[in-house]
Amino acid sequence: MSQKIFVSAKEVADRAGVSRSAVSRTFTPGASVSAETRRRVLEAAEALGYHVNHLARGLMRNESGLVCLIVSEMDTPYRASLIRAISRHLQNASKIAMLINTDRSDRSVDEALKLAISYRADASIVLSGMPEKSITDLCVKSGQRLVLINRDEERAGALMINLRDQEAARQAFIAFQRAGCRSFAFANSDVGTPSLMAREEGFCAAGREFGVDVIVERFGATRYQSGVVLAQRLLTREVRPDAIFCANDLLACGLMDTARHQFKLAVPDDLCVVGFDDIEQTSWSSYQLTTFAQPVDRIAEEAVLWLSQPMTDSGRFCRMTPDLVWRESVRGG
């Protein structure tokens, strides 16, 4: 359809009166070219608007410079900020992010990875969904690096970045106790993502540890609207919880808003809330939510670092600790 007419190394070579190899070497760091030749090549390249064809280069070098980002619900604040951080770090490492949206189904993560293979991506970073083992094996076998973020299922040869969700949950529990709360609840989505379940599990475990009952309610996706529903369910119980740990900040925002506007409860006086992620909105004055900060930048850094390291068969676990950011949604602090 389109007539793309990019200028090629041959044309630059002709104009500069040198061989095609000379042009190639000029644009290959560390190759042997005399200063004079380089000058003439660069001049010709500039005049013609030449840019090395990375596709062809990747073909030869067997290294495309492309890294595949596999994400669903990428407009969600936490995801968006992670994408941003990763893309920044990738660019610093002279790589470039290919974005693949997997909103449709779970199978589409597999499709995405196949696409990554087709484009000979140097690596894939999975932010959501969990790929089939057969596919990840194919990736690793093909020499493609694989990073799984917050997926928590083992895959040979991959880097798995996870947070200490359970410990964080315990910490939240203790914070609630210090604030004098008596009735504890966990507000979760019902998608069952491992990291969300780990938070739930950790919170319940803390309840058992301290001999306190914990109510668990699950509903919908990890979005604001689910938080609304969760609030309605939790706050209409005969013993109304006065401490709710939300699986993530979006839920917490929906829950807080509903608690305040629909149930006329004061946060933190009548109800303490803790969230997870530390999305930007939690710092807005309508929320001032106490929450656990995902170390987004460090996650991105770690992921990108892994891409440039020699491949190991075993894979690697990387666990990070989320920091508890104290704001106003829990008494005391």
Place this chain on the structure above:
Amino acid sequence: MSQKIFVSAKEVADRAGVSRSAVSRTFTPGASVSAETRRRVLEAAEALGYHVNHLARGLMRNESGLVCLIVSEMDTPYRASLIRAISRHLQNASKIAMLINTDRSDRSVDEALKLAISYRADASIVLSGMPEKSITDLCVKSGQRLVLINRDEERAGALMINLRDQEAARQAFIAFQRAGCRSFAFANSDVGTPSLMAREEGFCAAGREFGVDVIVERFGATRYQSGVVLAQRLLTREVRPDAIFCANDLLACGLMDTARHQFKLAVPDDLCVVGFDDIEQTSWSSYQLTTFAQPVDRIAEEAVLWLSQPMTDSGRFCRMTPDLVWRESVRGG
């Protein structure tokens, strides 16, 4: 560094006992292959885990399937949702998004476009910043399609998608008047993006049209925190405005929160607010902001459509009308 060992068409051919061309044809829609050959090829491909190398294919076809998305502050709600919509539409058109972050400087948009050329992207979509004319010319000359969203400066050969910002601003003004407001203000960022300036201009023009003064205040980036500052400046004036049109929703959120919490003003009783973008947060019950909805999905659709159309030299303007979404931040409605 990494030893990538992808399986090639040659290996598949060998295993299936056919020529390499047969393999190629099997994966080329519309090519002539017998059912039997196709079957054997597909079988061998499956067994070996073969996937066509899109880079090599792109090299031959002179069509990479890559589309470059050039964005800054991509974790901002509006940007994120636009990115999501575009990536979805691209995937439907069997293309794939390369994400380039231009947070650093304005010059980096040019760098990004050069990168796009290097990767022989079929097109580039610019969501932020404005590239040099020389660079866009190079893109168009190279046969690369170019889409500029909300940029509002003319570039030959490109598709320029814009909203009717001025008309929207006028509509906001009228809504304020209907609500009985008496003192009007426009809260803007000071980055001077054309679309933001158009909204300001449209609002001021409406003021002149109706013979009413309009206060304009500009500060910072188009973010929540700037909204806070703008509120502090606007709401401490001797004649306090009771109608504020914000250049975008993030500003509006910051401004509303500050008006309520710091100045103890009731929205919409003491102060009416209108925003722009219709980001998700505006529907949260803490805000219920009346705002103009960017037709994100239609923008994405239009952009992607353009990519598959034959190239014209002239370029094309596409103006869309944002819908006013009535919520609770303006009386009446």
Place this chain on the structure above:
DNA sequence: ACGGATGTTGCACTCGCTTGCAAAAAGAGG
């Protein structure tokens, strides 16, 4: 059985680039 139409297949060239190798040029040392 034969001529012709139709459908498949493989050869070989091409896309734009990198790189090993050997020839040519430049520099060093006597």
Place this chain on the structure above:
DNA sequence: CCTCTTTTTGCAAGCGAGTGCAACATCCGT
């Protein structure tokens, strides 16, 4: 000035695919 070493340079062979062309096979009608 000649020889030996070090750069620099061009040639040509890839990388993994697509495709025009000609050869071949298949099938049909007569």
